[in-house]
Amino acid sequence: MLFTTIILSLREIRRHVLRSFLTVLGVVIGVAAVVTMVTLGDAATRSVQAQIASLGSNLLTIMPGQGFGRGGGGAAPQPFKPEDVEAIRTQIGGITATAPQVQTTVTAIRNSANWSVSVNGTSSDFLVGQQWKIVDGRGFTPAEEIAGKSVCLIGNTVRTNLYHAEEPIGTRVRLGDISCEVIGLLATRGQSGFGQDNDNTVLMPYKAVQRRLTGNRNVQTIMVAVDPRYDSKAIQDAITALMRERRKIGADKEDDFNIFDTKQISDTLAGATNTLTRIVTAVAAISLLVGGIGIMNIMLVSVTERTREIGIRLAIGAVAREVLLQFLVEAVVLSSLGGLVGLLIALFACAGLSALMHVPFLWLPQINLIAFAISAAIGVIFGYFPARRAASLNPIDALRHE
Amino acid sequence: MTPAEPLIALSGVTKRYGRGANAFDALKGIDLDIAAGDFVAVMGPSGSGKSTMMNILGCLDVPSGGTFRFRGVPVEGLDADERSLLRRRYLGFVFQGFNLLARTSALENVELPLVYRGEPRKRRRELGMDALERVGLAPWATHTPAELSGGQQQRVAIARAIVTHPDVLLADEPTGNLDSQRSIEIMELLTDLNRSSGITVLMVTHEPDMAGFAHTIVHFKDGLVDRIERGAGAGAPA
Ligand SMILES: Nc1ncnc2c1ncn2[C@@H]1O[C@H](COP(=O)(O)OP(=O)(O)O)[C@@H](O)[C@H]1O
Ligand SMILES: [Mg+2]
Numbered sequence: 001m002l003f004t005t006i007i008l009s010l011r012e013i014r015r016h017v018l019r020s021f022l023t024v025l026g027v028v029i030g031v032a033a034v035v036t037m038v039t040l041g042d043a044a045t046r047s048v049q050a051q052i053a054s055l056g057s058n059l060l061t062i063m064p065g066q067g068f069g070r071g072g073g074g075a076a077p078q079p080f081k082p083e084d085v086e087a088i089r090t091q092i093g094g095i096t097a098t099a100p101q102v103q104t105t106v107t108a109i110r111n112s113a114n115w116s117v118s119v120n121g122t123s124s125d126f127l128v129g130q131q132w133k134i135v136d137g138r139g140f141t142p143a144e145e146i147a148g149k150s151v152c153l154i155g156n157t158v159r160t161n162l163y164h165a166e167e168p169i170g171t172r173v174r175l176g177d178i179s180c181e182v183i184g185l186l187a188t189r190g191q192s193g194f195g196q197d198n199d200n201t202v203l204m205p206y207k208a209v210q211r212r213l214t215g216n217r218n219v220q221t222i223m224v225a226v227d228p229r230y231d232s233k234a235i236q237d238a239i240t241a242l243m244r245e246r247r248k249i250g251a252d253k254e255d256d257f258n259i260f261d262t263k264q265i266s267d268t269l270a271g272a273t274n275t276l277t278r279i280v281t282a283v284a285a286i287s288l289l290v291g292g293i294g295i296m297n298i299m300l301v302s303v304t305e306r307t308r309e310i311g312i313r314l315a316i317g318a319v320a321r322e323v324l325l326q327f328l329v330e331a332v333v334l335s336s337l338g339g340l341v342g343l344l345i346a347l348f349a350c351a352g353l354s355a356l357m358h359v360p361f362l363w364l365p366q367i368n369l370i371a372f373a374i375s376a377a378i379g380v381i382f383g384y385f386p387a388r389r390a391a392s393l394n395p396i397d398a399l400r401h402e
Numbered sequence: 403m404t405p406a407e408p409l410i411a412l413s414g415v416t417k418r419y420g421r422g423a424n425a426f427d428a429l430k431g432i433d434l435d436i437a438a439g440d441f442v443a444v445m446g447p448s449g450s451g452k453s454t455m456m457n458i459l460g461c462l463d464v465p466s467g468g469t470f471r472f473r474g475v476p477v478e479g480l481d482a483d484e485r486s487l488l489r490r491r492y493l494g495f496v497f498q499g500f501n502l503l504a505r506t507s508a509l510e511n512v513e514l515p516l517v518y519r520g521e522p523r524k525r526r527r528e529l530g531m532d533a534l535e536r537v538g539l540a541p542w543a544t545h546t547p548a549e550l551s552g553g554q555q556q557r558v559a560i561a562r563a564i565v566t567h568p569d570v571l572l573a574d575e576p577t578g579n580l581d582s583q584r585s586i587e588i589m590e591l592l593t594d595l596n597r598s599s600g601i602t603v604l605m606v607t608h609e610p611d612m613a614g615f616a617h618t619i620v621h622f623k624d625g626l627v628d629r630i631e632r633g634a635g636a637g638a639p640a
Binding site for chain 1: 457460462463464482483486487489490491493495497501502503505506510514515517518519520562566
């Protein structure tokens with residue numbers, strides 16, 4: 001009987017192409033929408049998380065100036081000096097690296113190629129704090145740092161644009177008015193969380209930059225890496241106290257410098273990402289509901305249409321459970337078919353959209369499974385229960401149904 | 403079933419449609435016995451309750467009161483599935499409005515009762531083609547109802563009713579959509595089924611010519627049996 005019923009059901013599906021198609025369509029839309037949305041939401045979350053990770057963890061950046069939103073005006077705050085860096089390094093506990101940053105932008109020239117790069121005058125502690133590897137060549141020696149020798153480490157973008165296939169280590173590159181020996185190649189870091197290219201960088205000992213490029217002893221920012229075992233807040237307080245003292249800020253005056261904590265920034269971003277995930281999940285749940293109502297509608301309409309058919313089958317001797325089995329098989333076949341097509345569409349949509357959105361392409365088994373199961377269940381339930389009502393009618397009442 | 407028990411026995415059968423102020427008594431107390439092998443024509447003005455009684459006899463509907471015994475079994479005592487099995491096993495029904503499955507070929511329509519009897523595919527095909535042949539529609543086996551005329555649909559409906567070789571064939575105005583030539587052919591078919599296969603035939607008709615083929619004529623009036631004529635026509639109770 002089951003086999004005959006399956007054959008009967010398949011025949012009915014084929015006979016009513018439009019109705020079957022509409023039923024399938026409801027499931028397809030439900031499944032495709034949910035899977036696509038959740039997958040892309042998850043991919044976006046992961047990409048934000050990757051960018052957060054690229055900020056480095058537990059880094060403090062100290063820069064002169066008033067805090068945000070406190071109104072500018074007044075004299076420009078005094079810049080830091082190398083002595084401030086030294087004071088932090090020697091007097092603050094619980095930090096693993098302290099590095100000055102003297103930044104400027106110059107045009108780099110090599111052979112006939114020229115390229116605008118960001119020059120960062122710093123110390124080898126900068127690479128320690130940033131956990132930035134040298135893939136070829138070597139870093140600065142203490143002697144080179146003390147002497148402010150004109151040696152440099154270049155990022156991959158600089159290398160690609162100036163050197164092409166040529167081996168850069170040991171060559172000299174022109175940076176603005178000065179010439180500099182390339183001693184190392186930095187590992188690729190990609191985009192920063194804020195869209196700038198981390199690899200379009202030249203690192204030099206800060207003294208070299210100060211003496212030859214900026215022409216003063218100013219340090220724009222100080223980077224401090226916090227030992228993860230220590231409390232970042234306490235270290236920030238200690239640095240604030242030290243800087244206030246060194247900069248002779250009266251007890252009644254505001255700080256004239258800021259400390260940014262990457263951990264704080266990443267916590268904020270992570271919080272925003274969690275909100276995003278929750279919103280996407282809510283939208284997905286709604287679209288599943290809408291898809292479900294679509295399926296429900298088609299199934300209800302088709303059962304109403306089919307009440308006469310149910311009447312005919314009962315009248316010629318079918319018992320209710322045989323008619324129901326047929327409807328159940330039909331609903332299962334259509335819903336599964338729709339579910340599979342929906343999953344396929346979602347796969348293609350995710351592939352296309354993830355490329356457009358610059359997020360990683362993912363395939364998440366659990367959401368595929370859940371969306372498929374829920375839509376199929378809705379299809380089966382709403383195919384089955386209205387049919388059950390129709391099959392419980394007197395045959396003559398089912399036949400009279402308009 | 404004791405020897406004296408008629409195949410069909412109605413006693414005091416009533417049918418009320420609607421309820422309260424809208425209630426309407428379509429059958430007001432039918433007493434009627436039909437012996438196995440009889441050929442019965444039911445006549446009467448439109449709205450007199452003929453179709454209502456046929457539906458009850460066909461176990462498609464249940465009476466509001468009275469008793470209906472089929473082969474000695476009170477049908478009121480059966481549940482919906484048991485009535486389905488009665489229809490499947492013993493009854494063939496030709497509806498006034500055909501009630502064929504749309505988008506389904508004549509042959510598949512005719513085969514349908516055999517599907518629920520669990521007949522294998524090949525046997526369904528054979529029996530289905532036989533039945534179509536008896537109503538002269540073998541060449542139209544693959545046509546769907548939409549591709550057939552009203553008369554042809556009527557004959558598909560008859561083929562579907564006789565394909566199982568039922569004990570009782572119930573036909574509600576089986577010649578209502580046919581010209582007189584076709585009508586006579588159908589009546590000859592019913593007569594043959596009644597005579598050679600011993601099928602008990604009950605049919606509703608408006609035309610005295612058609613009723614002339616029957617052995618018993620039951621006249622309906624206002625939901626009651628007005629009068630019964632016996633012994634005239636072709637069929638003779640066994
Ligand atoms: N489902 C129904 N609901 C209400 N009234 C009905 C229904 N079916 C039939 N009737 C009424 O019952 C009466 C008998 O109908 P029916 O048995 O079809 O008559 P006939 O077949 O003799 O023309 C008619 O007055 C008809 O209007
Ligand atoms: Mg009628």
